[in-house]
Each structure stands twice: as C-alpha cells, then as structure tokens.
Amino acid sequence: MTLDANRLEPVDSLQPGGAAEEVRDIVLLGSTGSVGTQAVDVVARNRDRFRVVGLAAGGRRLQILAEQTLDLQPAVVAVARGGAEEDFRAALQQAADARGLRAGQWPAPEVLTGAAGVEQVAAWPAHTVLNAVDGALGLASTMGVLRAGSVLALANKESLIVGGRFVTEAAAPGQIVPVDSEHSAIAQALRSGTRAEVAQLVITATGGPFRGRTRAQLADVSVAQAMAHPTWSMGQVITINSSTLINKGLEVIEAHHLFALDFDQIAVVGHPQSRIHSMVEFVDGSTIAQVSPPDMRLAISLGLGWPERVPAAAQTFDWTQPETWDLFPLDHETFPAVQLAYQVGRAGGSAPAVYNAANEVCVRAFIDRRLPWLGIVDTVARVVADLGDPAVANLDDVLAADAWARRRSNEFVEV
Template identity: 55%
Template structure:
C-alpha cells in the first residue's frame, strides 16, 4: 500500500494548456495524494490562469508575458521572460511538471534538475533542444516522461535490466492523413490537420502529429531519455492508439503497454512515480 500521509507537492508549469488542465483534474481527483504549490503560464489565457490560481489558492505564481500579470489579482506574481525559471528556483516542490510548449521550457527544465527535483517532462522540446545539456544535468531516474509513448517505455523497461533490452518500439497513430495520396495532401486545410483521430491534444502537438514531425521529436526524445542507439529504436503505425510503446528483450519476448488514449494516465503516473494512481483513467475492455 502506498503511504500518502505526505502529499506530493506539485509545481505546474504550463497550467492553462492541454496537459496542464488535465494535470489539475488529476490532482483535484486525488487530494489525499497531491497538492499544487505553484502555477506558471505563458500568459495567453489570463482569465483561465486567474481562475486556476483562485481554485488552488497557490501563492507562488509566474507568467512569461508581463502584460498578462497586470490582470492577475495575486499579491506576488513573477513576470517576464525569466519568471518561470525563477519560480522553479524559489518554490519548494517534490515534482515539477513541465507542460510548457516549445523551447521556452528549456531553462525551467534545467532549473528543476539543478534543484534536484523530480521532473515530470511533457515539454519534449526542452530535451530535444538541450540534448546532453539536459541529460548531463539529470540524476538517474530524475526525469519521468509524460508523453504517452515514453511513459509506456518507462513502464515496460521495468520488466528487465538494461542489458536485456534488444529494441524499443514507438507506436504512431498515423494522424488524420494516414493513407492519403500525395495529390490529396496538396489541398489539406488547417481544420483537417487539427482533427486528430484518436488523441485530444494542444494545437502544436496536434499539428506536429498530423505532419509526423512530432514522431521525429519523440524518436530523439527516446534516444536521449533511455540511452538506446537510434538503430535499436523502431516506429510502427498503430491507428487505434491502444498500444503506446513496446520493449523487445534479448530472449525474444516483447512487453507492451496498452490503455485507451487518455493523457491522464501518464500524467498521473509521472506525478506519483514510481507509484500508480488508482482510477487515473479507464482501462481497456478485453471482453
């Protein structure tokens, strides 16, 4: 049984985005396990951010856009380009969930690692852009992935030692344009690109998934997170998005992680790592 007498203190970066809002839902559903101690946002949705601050009652707040800070009725708000990084340095937390979008997340990622805090990483761009700068700053196991594919790999890798791992297999849905001809792809619309068939994600991830750029970033992320050479990492198309990734071991066995496409599961696992959070998401129905 998990001892939840001490709540996990969560500093949430990118709270108004898709991952951030779902993380707050996970935390609200598990008040005995988690508490929010700080929130940060780029500032593009100041009204929603203000609602989140009021709902959580946090005193540690940062917003990247200075103009957005003027709309927040909070005594102490850090604002400006370096505000989120400064918040990470000031706010005592057990886990920093970096759900920022783009390279804006790099400095906060490094600050969390330098502070020795567990980093639940949804901001893959900071790892891809930072490369060895990030991996060298991290202690073993300090970075816990939030991406569903890498969360799946982390779970499957529990099934054997590093020496027993033969290959890692990432799955890809293929996006909304899977099977389209080259001629048909010349006339696609933004609305079609944003209509992902299986996942509900933020706009950047959704668009990058439609172009498969996201899978390229995830391939790099896999190499950096798990230290496996590129020639031992495969990508296979799985349109149903039920199997999120697989690990093949040297004895010929393959372990796969399967669940309906719901980001609350990898979010909850990253927040509670290495423990699972009961009821985080619906399970597959095998009947």
C-alpha cells in the first residue's frame, strides 16, 4: 500500500502492514547527484528489500555512473547527454579493469542516451522510480513514470511546480510518494489524523547561510558564500535556492499540490537546526512534528519502501547530549521569495512554472558571475510581474510559458 499523497486518505489506510514486502525493483533517475548517490547507499545496504533495474544520469559524472552500474548491475542505463554511449562504455570498461574484471564477468547493460533514453528508463518496468533529476527537466520523467504505472518517489519538486494539476491529475491514488525531507515529514505526521482533522501544514526553513543579515549586507554575496549551507550537504542549485529561500517557496507550492490543501493552510517557520523537518497542526490544537538529524537517507528510504520503514536507514539522535532548537518567523523583507511563491501559487496556471523557470536562469547567471545574488529573486519578481494571464489549457501551454520566462529572464540578465 502506498501513500495517497493527493487525497490525504484517513490514517488507517496509511499504517504500515508489518512484515516487509518482497524485493522491489527500483529505477533511480539522477543517480549520480546528491539524492541519487544517497539512494544508491540505501539500496546497497538493503539488498534484501531493493533491486535496481535501471539507472539514469546527466552525463557529467560518468565514472560514478560506471561504478554504480558495476555495483548494482541494472538491466538498463541512460545518459542524458546525447551521443555519450561510447564515453560511458569506456568509463564502464575502465571501472571493470580497475576491479580486475574480465569480459563476461559482469553483465553489460543496455545503454540509452539523450532525453528520450532517460524517458525510456523512467517508464521501465519497476515497482518504484525515484525521480531525482535536476530542475524542470524532470517533468518528462515524472509524466513517464505516472503513465507507466510505477510508484513515483518524487525528489524533483520542479516537475510538480511546472506541471501542477496536470501531474496530479495523471497520478493514480497513492502513486506519488514525496522524498523532499519536508514533505516526507508531513506525510509521516499525517499518519496521526484524518484529512478533516488537519488545520494546517507547517514547513520549516533553516533560513540558509544568510539568516539574520539585512538586505544591505547581502549586496556582494559570492557563490562560495551562498553554497555554505549551515546543515545540509546538497547540490549546487538547490543550495543556492536555499540561500535565497526560493527553495522554500517551491516547497510551499509542492505541498499545495501533494496534499491538496489551500495555501492558507500552509505556513512556513524558520528553524536553523534542521531537526524538525515539518509539522502538521490538527484542529484540536495538537501539532505533530517529524524530527531527526539532517540526513536525506531517511526520506529516501521511506520513498523507496513506503509505507514500510527501512531499519537503520539514517543516523539517530544521541539523547544523552543536549539539543537546543529554535523556531522563528521569516524575514520577508530581506527574503521575499516565499511571499512571491504564495502569490504565484494562488495565481495558478503557468505562474509557478514562470517563477521556477526564471529562477533557474537567474541561478545559472549568478553562478556564472553575470548576476548578483540579490538580483536572483529581484529578477524572478520582474519576470512574474510581466506575465499576463496565467490561465493554461494543457501542458503545452505551461511549457510555452516556461520557455517565455527563460527568454525574458535572459533579457533582464543581459541588460
């Protein structure tokens, strides 16, 4: 049984069934990234639960992908970079040689390349597909998984931001299981009550590396400073998104779609220690929080094994040591990204896709030193303000708005 993320089914339908299920066939998309490599670690330590049948990666870390292929022995591997089959096979041979393996001593997988290859792996026969592809590019894979009927362990929040209701409408009840730590926390806390008993969701935010600073103090932020997240070790884009709080804005919109609650029922609170991953407040005044040390392997293991927990998936607290946890309201004047997310979320249609697309362009411009850190959210706001009617009739309309937002953002960046 899987989480009905879209409909918030009563708690009785979400309880674990006791004994673990038979070995699940798993596909890992984005296997060489931060979430993907941690997922490989979860699988490697739980061979009695999970068997990887497919891998997909962008192509920048072919040596890691080759090592994963030898370790996990999937039937198929996809590299998003077109024409990379020869390079990958060379990396695979090199990895095999380093282990002293001769031809025939390790199974050679089917190798696919390009976006079409990744989509083919996304639809590969499997129980669960983890989508940890970076950015809006993950949308095609998300739709492919849903059409194929596999459970979607969703770590690619952007595909839900861009696809919105088209993604949730394509999903069968229980087909989407959240992997973001905040949404996994909410899913766990929701086991304590029914939909009718939920008052609001409370998403926590570390505040990033610049918490407590004023806008004037952030005029000359460097990429290295933006990458210095106080608690999490993540990829470059998501870490910079965390520094601006864009990531938290995306999570608000994601929670709206995953749990089908109004934006008025979704709150954000600062919590720098990253121990409380999110909370659910119920109508009787009770608030249930999911707490653990900051370790993505917990959310990943739940995404792969839902509704069963995977023993020893992640580190635990040492309760003999003191812990002090803080909660505080966000500084919306210095960090306007979250309020802007509420604005575009309520507007609906293509507005969230525009918010996300503009941010992806601006983050890349910041990394390339073509845009100051403060210019990221400022430019996103300008692009959102230029958007006309956000109404869309289909996913093609959303993708057209995404393309427009990228062009418009580049125009502002190049000024």
